[in-house]
Amino acid sequence: MxxxxxxxxxxxxxxxxxxxxxxxxxxxxxxxxxxxxxxxxxxxxxxxxxxxxxxxxxxxxxxxxxxxxxxxxxxxxxxxxxxxxxxxxxxxxxxxxxxxxxxxxxxxxxxxxxxxxxxxxxxxxxxxxxxxxxxxxxxxxxxxxxxxxxxxxxxxKDMEQALRESEAKFRAVVEDQTELVSRFRPDGIHTFVNENFCRYFGINQSDILGKTLWSAVPGENRKPFYLLVASLNQEKPTGDVQHFAPDSNGTPRWL
Incomplete structure:
Protein backbone atom coordinates (compact mmCIF):
# COMPACT_ATOMS: atom_id res chain seq x y z
CA MET A 1 0.00 0.00 0.00
CA LYS A 157 -3.72 21.36 7.63
CA ASP A 158 -3.91 22.96 4.18
CA MET A 159 -7.29 21.32 3.60
CA GLU A 160 -8.55 22.57 6.97
CA GLN A 161 -7.41 26.11 6.13
CA ALA A 162 -9.01 25.96 2.67
CA LEU A 163 -12.26 24.80 4.25
CA ARG A 164 -12.20 27.67 6.75
CA GLU A 165 -11.54 30.19 3.98
CA SER A 166 -14.31 28.71 1.83
CA GLU A 167 -16.71 28.89 4.75
CA ALA A 168 -15.78 32.51 5.42
CA LYS A 169 -16.32 33.46 1.76
CA PHE A 170 -19.66 31.65 1.71
CA ARG A 171 -20.83 33.48 4.82
CA ALA A 172 -19.67 36.85 3.46
CA VAL A 173 -21.64 36.30 0.24
CA VAL A 174 -24.86 35.01 1.75
CA GLU A 175 -25.01 37.65 4.48
CA ASP A 176 -25.25 40.27 1.73
CA GLN A 177 -28.17 38.51 0.04
CA THR A 178 -31.66 39.96 0.32
CA GLU A 179 -33.10 36.43 0.05
CA LEU A 180 -33.50 34.05 2.96
CA VAL A 181 -30.52 31.69 2.93
CA SER A 182 -30.28 28.54 5.00
CA ARG A 183 -28.19 25.41 4.86
CA PHE A 184 -29.48 22.21 6.38
CA ARG A 185 -29.02 18.47 6.46
CA PRO A 186 -31.48 16.08 4.77
CA ASP A 187 -33.34 15.73 8.08
CA GLY A 188 -33.99 19.49 8.18
CA ILE A 189 -31.42 20.34 10.88
CA HIS A 190 -30.02 23.80 10.10
CA THR A 191 -26.25 24.27 9.94
CA PHE A 192 -26.36 27.90 8.70
CA VAL A 193 -28.92 30.70 8.31
CA ASN A 194 -28.31 34.29 7.23
CA GLU A 195 -29.53 37.42 9.00
CA ASN A 196 -32.51 37.89 6.67
CA PHE A 197 -33.70 34.40 7.53
CA CYS A 198 -33.50 35.24 11.24
CA ARG A 199 -35.35 38.54 10.81
CA TYR A 200 -38.10 36.90 8.77
CA PHE A 201 -38.80 34.33 11.46
CA GLY A 202 -38.05 36.62 14.42
CA ILE A 203 -35.28 34.42 15.80
CA ASN A 204 -31.55 34.49 16.50
CA GLN A 205 -29.06 32.18 14.82
CA SER A 206 -28.51 30.40 18.13
CA ASP A 207 -32.24 29.60 18.23
CA ILE A 208 -32.16 27.58 15.02
CA LEU A 209 -28.65 26.21 14.39
CA GLY A 210 -28.60 22.52 15.22
CA LYS A 211 -32.40 22.48 15.28
CA THR A 212 -35.25 22.41 12.78
CA LEU A 213 -38.24 24.67 12.18
CA TRP A 214 -40.25 21.77 10.82
CA SER A 215 -40.96 20.12 14.17
CA ALA A 216 -43.84 22.56 14.73
CA VAL A 217 -45.29 21.93 11.26
CA PRO A 218 -47.95 19.21 10.82
CA GLY A 219 -46.55 16.09 9.18
CA GLU A 220 -48.62 16.39 6.01
CA ASN A 221 -47.18 19.85 5.38
CA ARG A 222 -43.61 18.64 5.85
CA LYS A 223 -43.93 15.89 3.28
CA PRO A 224 -43.42 18.03 0.10
CA PHE A 225 -40.21 19.48 1.56
CA TYR A 226 -38.78 16.08 2.46
CA LEU A 227 -39.74 14.66 -0.94
CA LEU A 228 -37.86 17.51 -2.62
CA VAL A 229 -34.74 16.94 -0.54
CA ALA A 230 -34.88 13.19 -1.23
CA SER A 231 -35.07 13.84 -4.99
CA LEU A 232 -31.89 15.95 -5.18
CA ASN A 233 -28.73 14.37 -6.59
CA GLN A 234 -25.79 15.19 -8.88
CA GLU A 235 -27.99 15.01 -11.97
CA LYS A 236 -30.74 17.08 -10.28
CA PRO A 237 -28.97 19.42 -7.83
CA THR A 238 -31.80 21.99 -7.53
CA GLY A 239 -35.56 22.08 -7.10
CA ASP A 240 -38.35 24.18 -5.63
CA VAL A 241 -41.32 23.65 -3.37
CA GLN A 242 -43.75 25.87 -1.48
CA HIS A 243 -44.24 25.20 2.21
CA PHE A 244 -44.75 27.08 5.46
CA ALA A 245 -42.97 27.14 8.79
CA PRO A 246 -43.94 28.99 11.98
CA ASP A 247 -42.13 32.11 13.16
CA SER A 248 -41.24 32.78 16.80
CA ASN A 249 -44.88 33.69 17.53
CA GLY A 250 -46.27 30.59 15.84
CA THR A 251 -47.52 32.53 12.82
CA PRO A 252 -47.24 30.50 9.59
CA ARG A 253 -44.66 31.91 7.18
CA TRP A 254 -44.79 30.78 3.58
CA LEU A 255 -41.59 30.00 1.72
Whole structure:
Protein backbone atom coordinates (compact mmCIF):
# COMPACT_ATOMS: atom_id res chain seq x y z
CA MET A 1 0.00 0.00 0.00
CA UNK A 2 1.35 3.40 -0.97
CA UNK A 3 1.98 6.03 1.72
CA UNK A 4 -0.67 8.39 0.33
CA UNK A 5 -3.24 5.57 0.41
CA UNK A 6 -2.80 5.10 4.15
CA UNK A 7 -5.08 6.98 6.53
CA UNK A 8 -3.78 8.85 9.54
CA UNK A 9 -5.44 6.18 11.71
CA UNK A 10 -3.50 3.43 9.96
CA UNK A 11 -0.22 5.32 10.38
CA UNK A 12 -0.92 5.85 14.08
CA UNK A 13 -1.65 2.13 14.49
CA UNK A 14 1.66 1.35 12.78
CA UNK A 15 3.45 3.80 15.09
CA UNK A 16 1.90 2.16 18.17
CA UNK A 17 2.97 -1.28 16.94
CA UNK A 18 6.53 -0.09 16.43
CA UNK A 19 6.54 1.54 19.87
CA UNK A 20 5.61 -1.83 21.34
CA UNK A 21 8.49 -3.42 19.45
CA UNK A 22 10.83 -0.69 20.71
CA UNK A 23 9.78 -1.49 24.29
CA UNK A 24 10.45 -5.19 23.72
CA UNK A 25 13.79 -4.33 22.16
CA UNK A 26 14.81 -2.19 25.15
CA UNK A 27 13.89 -4.98 27.57
CA UNK A 28 15.98 -7.35 25.48
CA UNK A 29 18.91 -4.95 25.60
CA UNK A 30 18.70 -4.59 29.37
CA UNK A 31 18.81 -8.35 29.76
CA UNK A 32 21.78 -8.61 27.41
CA UNK A 33 23.63 -5.37 28.11
CA UNK A 34 26.80 -7.29 29.01
CA UNK A 35 26.63 -9.21 25.79
CA UNK A 36 27.48 -7.80 22.39
CA UNK A 37 24.47 -9.59 20.87
CA UNK A 38 22.35 -6.50 21.64
CA UNK A 39 24.00 -4.86 18.64
CA UNK A 40 22.44 -7.51 16.46
CA UNK A 41 19.02 -6.71 17.94
CA UNK A 42 19.61 -3.03 17.27
CA UNK A 43 20.52 -3.70 13.66
CA UNK A 44 17.37 -5.78 13.27
CA UNK A 45 15.19 -3.01 14.72
CA UNK A 46 16.76 -0.28 12.59
CA UNK A 47 16.32 -2.36 9.46
CA UNK A 48 12.64 -2.70 10.36
CA UNK A 49 12.16 1.01 11.01
CA UNK A 50 13.91 1.84 7.74
CA UNK A 51 10.84 0.52 5.90
CA UNK A 52 8.32 2.56 7.92
CA UNK A 53 6.04 5.01 6.13
CA UNK A 54 6.64 7.75 8.69
CA UNK A 55 9.80 9.61 9.61
CA UNK A 56 11.99 8.13 12.34
CA UNK A 57 15.05 9.65 14.03
CA UNK A 58 17.62 9.12 16.75
CA UNK A 59 19.23 12.26 18.20
CA UNK A 60 22.40 12.15 20.28
CA UNK A 61 25.04 14.81 20.98
CA UNK A 62 22.96 17.44 19.20
CA UNK A 63 22.85 15.67 15.85
CA UNK A 64 21.07 12.90 14.02
CA UNK A 65 22.64 9.48 14.55
CA UNK A 66 19.97 7.66 12.57
CA UNK A 67 17.23 8.77 10.18
CA UNK A 68 15.08 6.51 8.06
CA UNK A 69 14.45 7.06 4.32
CA UNK A 70 11.00 8.54 4.93
CA UNK A 71 12.44 11.34 7.08
CA UNK A 72 15.12 12.04 4.47
CA UNK A 73 12.45 12.24 1.76
CA UNK A 74 10.20 14.41 3.92
CA UNK A 75 12.77 17.21 4.23
CA UNK A 76 14.41 16.93 0.82
CA UNK A 77 17.98 16.32 1.99
CA UNK A 78 20.28 13.43 1.18
CA UNK A 79 21.05 10.83 3.83
CA UNK A 80 24.62 12.10 4.05
CA UNK A 81 23.43 15.68 4.62
CA UNK A 82 21.03 14.62 7.38
CA UNK A 83 23.71 12.67 9.23
CA UNK A 84 26.72 14.91 8.64
CA UNK A 85 25.56 18.50 8.06
CA UNK A 86 21.98 19.02 9.23
CA UNK A 87 21.23 19.49 12.92
CA UNK A 88 17.79 18.62 14.35
CA UNK A 89 16.98 22.31 14.72
CA UNK A 90 17.87 23.10 11.09
CA UNK A 91 14.68 21.37 9.92
CA UNK A 92 12.49 23.26 12.42
CA UNK A 93 10.85 26.61 11.67
CA UNK A 94 12.66 29.41 13.59
CA UNK A 95 9.52 30.16 15.63
CA UNK A 96 9.57 26.62 17.04
CA UNK A 97 13.28 26.03 17.56
CA UNK A 98 13.39 27.18 21.16
CA UNK A 99 10.56 24.92 22.33
CA UNK A 100 11.95 22.02 20.29
CA UNK A 101 15.41 22.41 21.83
CA UNK A 102 13.82 22.49 25.29
CA UNK A 103 11.83 19.33 24.58
CA UNK A 104 14.95 17.49 23.40
CA UNK A 105 16.93 18.65 26.45
CA UNK A 106 14.23 17.57 28.92
CA UNK A 107 13.97 14.13 27.34
CA UNK A 108 17.75 13.65 27.28
CA UNK A 109 17.91 14.54 30.97
CA UNK A 110 15.05 12.19 31.77
CA UNK A 111 12.83 15.01 33.06
CA UNK A 112 10.07 13.76 30.77
CA UNK A 113 9.93 10.28 29.32
CA UNK A 114 8.08 11.18 26.12
CA UNK A 115 6.35 14.06 24.37
CA UNK A 116 4.03 14.60 21.42
CA UNK A 117 3.46 17.99 19.83
CA UNK A 118 2.59 19.87 16.65
CA UNK A 119 5.29 22.11 15.15
CA UNK A 120 6.26 23.74 11.85
CA UNK A 121 9.20 22.33 9.93
CA UNK A 122 11.25 23.49 6.95
CA UNK A 123 12.31 21.50 3.91
CA UNK A 124 15.74 22.05 2.37
CA UNK A 125 14.22 24.42 -0.20
CA UNK A 126 12.48 26.45 2.52
CA UNK A 127 9.01 24.98 2.03
CA UNK A 128 7.17 25.00 5.39
CA UNK A 129 5.63 21.83 6.77
CA UNK A 130 3.19 20.98 9.53
CA UNK A 131 4.60 18.13 11.61
CA UNK A 132 3.20 15.88 14.30
CA UNK A 133 6.26 14.86 16.32
CA UNK A 134 6.65 12.31 19.09
CA UNK A 135 9.83 11.51 20.94
CA UNK A 136 11.08 9.67 24.00
CA UNK A 137 14.23 9.03 26.01
CA UNK A 138 16.32 5.94 25.18
CA UNK A 139 19.80 4.59 25.75
CA UNK A 140 21.41 4.36 22.33
CA UNK A 141 24.70 2.46 22.15
CA UNK A 142 25.26 2.90 25.85
CA UNK A 143 24.43 6.62 26.11
CA UNK A 144 21.28 8.80 26.50
CA UNK A 145 19.51 9.76 23.29
CA UNK A 146 16.11 10.77 21.99
CA UNK A 147 14.21 8.85 19.35
CA UNK A 148 10.77 9.27 17.86
CA UNK A 149 8.65 9.59 14.77
CA UNK A 150 7.45 12.42 12.55
CA UNK A 151 4.21 12.64 10.56
CA UNK A 152 3.86 15.21 7.79
CA UNK A 153 0.31 16.56 8.22
CA UNK A 154 0.75 19.55 5.89
CA UNK A 155 -1.89 18.37 3.43
CA UNK A 156 -4.41 17.88 6.22
CA LYS A 157 -3.72 21.36 7.63
CA ASP A 158 -3.91 22.96 4.18
CA MET A 159 -7.29 21.32 3.60
CA GLU A 160 -8.55 22.57 6.97
CA GLN A 161 -7.41 26.11 6.13
CA ALA A 162 -9.01 25.96 2.67
CA LEU A 163 -12.26 24.80 4.25
CA ARG A 164 -12.20 27.67 6.75
CA GLU A 165 -11.54 30.19 3.98
CA SER A 166 -14.31 28.71 1.83
CA GLU A 167 -16.71 28.89 4.75
CA ALA A 168 -15.78 32.51 5.42
CA LYS A 169 -16.32 33.46 1.76
CA PHE A 170 -19.66 31.65 1.71
CA ARG A 171 -20.83 33.48 4.82
CA ALA A 172 -19.67 36.85 3.46
CA VAL A 173 -21.64 36.30 0.24
CA VAL A 174 -24.86 35.01 1.75
CA GLU A 175 -25.01 37.65 4.48
CA ASP A 176 -25.25 40.27 1.73
CA GLN A 177 -28.17 38.51 0.04
CA THR A 178 -31.66 39.96 0.32
CA GLU A 179 -33.10 36.43 0.05
CA LEU A 180 -33.50 34.05 2.96
CA VAL A 181 -30.52 31.69 2.93
CA SER A 182 -30.28 28.54 5.00
CA ARG A 183 -28.19 25.41 4.86
CA PHE A 184 -29.48 22.21 6.38
CA ARG A 185 -29.02 18.47 6.46
CA PRO A 186 -31.48 16.08 4.77
CA ASP A 187 -33.34 15.73 8.08
CA GLY A 188 -33.99 19.49 8.18
CA ILE A 189 -31.42 20.34 10.88
CA HIS A 190 -30.02 23.80 10.10
CA THR A 191 -26.25 24.27 9.94
CA PHE A 192 -26.36 27.90 8.70
CA VAL A 193 -28.92 30.70 8.31
CA ASN A 194 -28.31 34.29 7.23
CA GLU A 195 -29.53 37.42 9.00
CA ASN A 196 -32.51 37.89 6.67
CA PHE A 197 -33.70 34.40 7.53
CA CYS A 198 -33.50 35.24 11.24
CA ARG A 199 -35.35 38.54 10.81
CA TYR A 200 -38.10 36.90 8.77
CA PHE A 201 -38.80 34.33 11.46
CA GLY A 202 -38.05 36.62 14.42
CA ILE A 203 -35.28 34.42 15.80
CA ASN A 204 -31.55 34.49 16.50
CA GLN A 205 -29.06 32.18 14.82
CA SER A 206 -28.51 30.40 18.13
CA ASP A 207 -32.24 29.60 18.23
CA ILE A 208 -32.16 27.58 15.02
CA LEU A 209 -28.65 26.21 14.39
CA GLY A 210 -28.60 22.52 15.22
CA LYS A 211 -32.40 22.48 15.28
CA THR A 212 -35.25 22.41 12.78
CA LEU A 213 -38.24 24.67 12.18
CA TRP A 214 -40.25 21.77 10.82
CA SER A 215 -40.96 20.12 14.17
CA ALA A 216 -43.84 22.56 14.73
CA VAL A 217 -45.29 21.93 11.26
CA PRO A 218 -47.95 19.21 10.82
CA GLY A 219 -46.55 16.09 9.18
CA GLU A 220 -48.62 16.39 6.01
CA ASN A 221 -47.18 19.85 5.38
CA ARG A 222 -43.61 18.64 5.85
CA LYS A 223 -43.93 15.89 3.28
CA PRO A 224 -43.42 18.03 0.10
CA PHE A 225 -40.21 19.48 1.56
CA TYR A 226 -38.78 16.08 2.46
CA LEU A 227 -39.74 14.66 -0.94
CA LEU A 228 -37.86 17.51 -2.62
CA VAL A 229 -34.74 16.94 -0.54
CA ALA A 230 -34.88 13.19 -1.23
CA SER A 231 -35.07 13.84 -4.99
CA LEU A 232 -31.89 15.95 -5.18
CA ASN A 233 -28.73 14.37 -6.59
CA GLN A 234 -25.79 15.19 -8.88
CA GLU A 235 -27.99 15.01 -11.97
CA LYS A 236 -30.74 17.08 -10.28
CA PRO A 237 -28.97 19.42 -7.83
CA THR A 238 -31.80 21.99 -7.53
CA GLY A 239 -35.56 22.08 -7.10
CA ASP A 240 -38.35 24.18 -5.63
CA VAL A 241 -41.32 23.65 -3.37
CA GLN A 242 -43.75 25.87 -1.48
CA HIS A 243 -44.24 25.20 2.21
CA PHE A 244 -44.75 27.08 5.46
CA ALA A 245 -42.97 27.14 8.79
CA PRO A 246 -43.94 28.99 11.98
CA ASP A 247 -42.13 32.11 13.16
CA SER A 248 -41.24 32.78 16.80
CA ASN A 249 -44.88 33.69 17.53
CA GLY A 250 -46.27 30.59 15.84
CA THR A 251 -47.52 32.53 12.82
CA PRO A 252 -47.24 30.50 9.59
CA ARG A 253 -44.66 31.91 7.18
CA TRP A 254 -44.79 30.78 3.58
CA LEU A 255 -41.59 30.00 1.72
Missing amino acids: RDEDKSKKQLIEEINLLRSRVADYQKYRQLNKRNSTWLEAEDLFLSLIAEALFGYYVIQDGKFHFVNPKLVEMFGYTLEEMLEKVSPLDIIHPHYRSVTAQNIKMRLEGLISSASYLIRGLKKDGTPLYLQVTGSHIIYRGRPAVHGNVLDITQQ
